[in-house]
Amino acid sequence: MRIFLKKYFLDETKIRQKILEESVLIASILKWTFFAVIIGSVVGLATGIFLYLLELTTKFVTGFNYYYLALPLMILLSAVIVKKISPESEGHGTEKVIEAVHKKSGDIPIKVVPVKLFTSIITTAFGGSVGKEGPCAQIGAGIASFFAQLLRFSPTDRKKLVICGISAGFASVFGTPIAGALFGVEVLFIGQIMYEVLYPSFIAGVIGYHTCSLFGITYFRHPINIVPKFTQLFLLKVIFFAILIGLVAFIFIETLKLMHSVFRKIPFVKGAILGGLIVVFIALVTSKHYLGLGLDSIASAINGEKLPPLAFLWKTILTAITLSSGGSGGIVTPIFFVGAASGNLFARIFGFDIGTFSAIGMIALFAACTNAPISASVLAIEMFGAKIGVYASVCSIVAFTIVGYRSVYPSQILGISKSSSFRASINKEIKDIESPLFEARKNTLVGIIYWLFYKITCIFK
Incomplete structure (x- = not known):
């Protein structure tokens, strides 16, 4: 009995280690709760402002007949501003954030925020076929990166905070806090989730959503009740x-x-x-x-x-x-x-x-x-x-x-092979992956289909 107690309960070194372990984990929870609440609040506020200005501008612009005839000039203005002031704002937003997370540890210039806000509003209001989540994700990530630089976070912590910004932006713009939190930690890698950022992303998403709601934003909700019986x-x-x-x-x-x-x-x-x-x-x-x-x-x-x-x-x-x-x-x-x-x-x-x-x-x-x-x-x-x-x-x-090995976000990193019949390069950006090599395996359904296809093509040759 004494040996048992000494081994599991009275060893001071082990007790200290266990106390230290739990203390560090509790401190980590408190730290990321604090920063996630701040980022969620600020990003929710920025998203609310963006959505309000977008709605206001769209109502004003669409009040004119043939407003969309000015679209070529608006796209030109958007392209010039992005090229001359903030090339990081190019494209549909989320892609540039993913690229910054993977290649720059989430280092995003703060000038991205006003540039993305303005160019997205003029493009959308005048009829450009684009969406509103990309600007919000990029604005959220830009704000989070600015905070991380201001507080001199390490590259790892800055990356985490930027992911919180993505989640808060997505959750705020669509009114989906849980999906927003998951999107921020799922979209960076294909087939992998960054669990270490899941908690702060969730908090940032929830806070961002509720903050943005204060602007009176109406979110799309449509309960589907006509669902066929499962067979x-x-x-x-x-x-x-x-x-x-x-x-x-x-x-x-x-x-x-x-x-x-x-x-x-x-x-x-x-x-x-x-x-x-x-x-x-x-x-x-x-x-x-x-x-x-x-x-x-x-x-x-x-x-x-x-x-x-x-x-x-x-x-x-x-x-x-x-x-x-x-x-x-x-x-x-x-x-x-x-x-x-x-x-x-x-x-x-x-x-x-x-x-x-x-x-x-x-x-x-x-x-x-x-x-x-x-x-x-x-x-x-x-x-x-x-x-x-x-x-x-x-x-x-x-x-x-x-859909295979392709994405609207070319900077996503492939974390899994979607089929063992293809040889794909894991841990590479999807844009750097050429067509994966097909490997016909014996005694498998795919192998048999491939063999039949090969025989049929030989006959017709």
Whole structure:
């Protein structure tokens, strides 16, 4: 008995070690609670100001007929400001933050905040096909980085604080605190979650959301109650639907890449004007509903109304051109539009409930394009209620797999291989990964399919 007590309870060195361990962990919780509350409050305030100014500007601008004819000039103004003052503000926001976290330990110049705020407002208000989450994530990350530099944080702690800024920005702009917290820790790596930042990200997301709500921001909520009874056959239909959404994500990302490569070859002044003119022309020929955020069309789709069959394609093209030619803004809202429009189309083709599958399509496309299926699953529950959760989660995971090794955030680092049949370079940025090599394995379904495909092609040769 004495030996037992001495070994486990009376050894002073071990007792000190245990006390020290718990003391450090408690101090860490208190430290990150304090800083997460500060960042959440400040970012929620900044997001509220951004959303208020965006709404105010949009109402004023859209009061004029043919306001969108000024879009080429606004894209040019946005491109010039970004190029001359803050190149870090280029693109759709979140991508630049991910790049800064991986390559600069979250070091983001504070000038990003006003530049991103102004350029995103003029691009969106005048009809640019962009979103509002990217500016909020980048503004949040920029504010967090400034605080970290002011308090002389270590590179590791600065990175953590910047991730809190991302979470607070995402949670504030969409009114989804839990999904926002998860998005900040999931979006940096494909297939990995930064658990060490989960707690402060959660606190920052919750505080940011409640702070932003003080501005009277109205968040999109639409409880889905028409959910079919679960059967094995219906589950198979859902999986097939998710595969189609994954292919839409493939089209969306590849279109984005194509437009970036095209406009990179054009001088930025000519490219900005040309891009704006093309966007305006397509909108005049098709529909002006594809301009701006497109929130009314998203709401219509989820309410069960029918959208034009090619709505998802036109929105994809306009978003890619707007961002590639120098427009500033986010990319998640266009993803929501394209996902809802795709779900709307496929639901009508296969006889599903239009509203339910428009909502699922919106969530699944977000999961695929951002490689964030866990955040997407929680986002579905926060936006549409728990009843849709199972189907939204299944679709998110399937679409995430189908989209393969590509992303709207090229600086994401690949943490897993999505299939053991492909040899992919782990721990590299997704933009640096070429087409993964296929390795046919013996005695597997994929290997058998590959063998049959090879034999068939040999016959026709």
